[in-house]
């Protein structure tokens with residue numbers, strides 16, 4: 001592939017030109033397989049036990065939410081002030097927006113709007 005601006009030859013999958021820095025429009029390989037991952041840390045509305053902090057953190061880190069909760073619990077037992085961090089996260093971290101279509105399977109026929 002070649003840079004659309006300066007024409008220099010680029011490695012396949014390069015997101016930016018190494019010469020002029022122009023974005024090639026190609027997304028880095030890591031982000032193409034994680035389309036459902038979110039870039040911001042938010043409290044989960046759907047995967048929550050108390051405030052959704054662990055669920056949101058699990059989604060952000062792409063880990064199992066149960067594992068995150070177990071690690072969190074173990075850490076909090078060993079180091080109780082972490083409980084304050086949870087409460088702080090509860091207050092500071094925003095809630096995710098509602099997912100209106102999350103319950104629908106991928107094969108579900110799309111409703112026509114016209």
Ligand SMILES: [Zn+2]
Pocket residue numbers: 003004005006007008017018019020021022
């Ligand atoms: Zn270029």
